[in-house]
Amino acid sequence: MLTRVFSSDDPQAPTLAAELIRQGQLVAIPTETVYGLGADGLNEEAVAKIFEAKGRPQDNPLILHIWDASQMALFCHDIPKAAYALAQAFWPGPLTMVLPARDLVPRRTTAGLSTVAVRCPDSFVTREIIRLAGVPIAAPSANVSGKPSTTTAQHVLHDHDGRIAAIVDGGPCRVGVESTIVDLTEDRPRLLRPGGITPEQLIALLGDLVVDKAVTAQIDKDAVVKAPGMKYRHYAPSEPVTIVAGSREKAAAYIHRHFTAGDRVLCFQEELPLYEDCSPLAYGREADVNTLSAGLFAALRELDDPTIHQVYARCPEGGGVAYAVQNRLKKAAAFHIVNAEEET
Ligand code: AMP
Numbered sequence: 199m200l201t202r203v204f205s206s207d208d209p210q211a212p213t214l215a216a217e218l219i220r221q222g223q224l225v226a227i228p229t230e231t232v233y234g235l236g237a238d239g240l241n242e243e244a245v246a247k248i249f250e251a252k253g254r255p256q257d258n259p260l261i262l263h264i265w266d267a268s269q270m271a272l273f274c275h276d277i278p279k280a281a282y283a284l285a286q287a288f289w290p291g292p293l294t295m296v297l298p299a300r301d302l303v304p305r306r307t308t309a310g311l312s313t314v315a316v317r318c319p320d321s322f323v324t325r326e327i328i329r330l331a332g333v334p335i336a337a338p339s340a341n342v343s344g345k346p347s348t349t350t351a352q353h354v355l356h357d358h359d360g361r362i363a364a365i366v367d368g369g370p371c372r373v374g375v376e377s378t379i380v381d382l383t384e385d386r387p388r389l390l391r392p393g394g395i396t397p398e399q400l401i402a403l404l405g406d407l408v409v410d411k412a413v414t415a416q417i418d419k420d421a422v423v424k425a426p427g428m429k430y431r432h433y434a435p436s437e438p439v440t441i442v443a444g445s446r447e448k449a450a451a452y453i454h455r456h457f458t459a460g461d462r463v464l465c466f467q468e469e470l471p472l473y474e475d476c477s478p479l480a481y482g483r484e485a486d487v488n489t490l491s492a493g494l495f496a497a498l499r500e501l502d503d504p505t506i507h508q509v510y511a512r513c514p515e516g517g518g519v520a521y522a523v524q525n526r527l528k529k530a531a532a533f534h535i536v537n538a539e540e541e542t
């Protein structure tokens with residue numbers, strides 16, 4: 199199959215992409231978070247192609263992308279007031295809500311769950327594609343399962359060239375990590391995945407938030423969890439990753455003591471001079487966490503190289519968007535973290 203690449207600037211792109219979606223084909227779509235691998239979310243056969251192309255476990259549900267908040271009620275029922283308040287505040291934007299699913303949503307899309315995840319993305323071209331297709335687009339991140347997410351059209355081509363109908367190239371993703379997911383089906387709102395909408399923003403609006411244990415710890419693959427996707431090894435390059443916590447100086451000293459040929463260092467731009475002899479790769483500036491979230495997956499993909507033995511990574515501290523960066527990097531490291539203040 200020839201994979202067509204449409205520029206999001208091409209006025210024909212939304213119509214052409216929408217037509218392919220209506221035909222049950224796979225189209226990679228740009229969003230502000232990461233590129234999604236999209237299909238008609240109401241068409242079981244089309245949705246099955248997503249799982250096949252990604253090698254995605256069957257129990258890992260997809261997010262339904264809608265073009266406008268008013269569509270939420272078409273696919274969800276018993277929608278609490280909080281969902282409308284969140285949609286008003288943060289849509290279009292990097293927030294996904296889990297709500298009870300209506301029967302027309304195929305169980306293949308929800309991986310058998312009675313709930314469905316919905317999001318209205320902040321990408322004009324993608325919302326146009328959804329509107330013109332006349333169906334919600336089910337789309338997980340476009341990476342091959344287990345690998346770092348795709349934040350450019352080139353990443354998607356690398357993983358799926360010749361295996362999907364088209365890619366809409368909207369340039370690099372602004373946020374760079376997947377959407378924040380909030381479950382609104384229980385008494386208390388529950389954070390299933392941190393992202394560009396921060397826990398602080400959610401608490402300010404909801405007054406309450408439970409953080410699911412899958413956010414903060416490694417989950418056993420046989421465990422029953424609220425967000426099935428969180429238990430799989432994720433975002434990971436092929437070699438082991440170790441996060442080195444602690445002050446800039448202590449971390450550099452630790453890494454220099456342990457670094458051997460074939461290792462790499464993933465650090466902040468401000469730290470590059472400290473690692474001149476350690477093959478460093480910067481993923482953004484510590485002083486601007488948005489550059490770290492935007493650059494993380496491209497860096498992890500560059501480090502996905504079988505000739506590398508081990509990666510030592512520096513991770514931002516604190517809340518806000520840094521919380522999402524910590525979550526992705528800790529998962530890439532399978533929660534392997536050393537504290538340079540204590541370790542030698
Ligand atoms: P991805 O788009 O690749 O980031 O994957 C979608 C994420 O949304 C996965 O981690 C899923 O576990 C999560 N998700 C989708 N639908 C649901 C749902 N109904 N309940 C809980 N989590 C969901």
Ligand code: MG
Pocket residue numbers: 338339347376
């Ligand atoms: Mg994903």
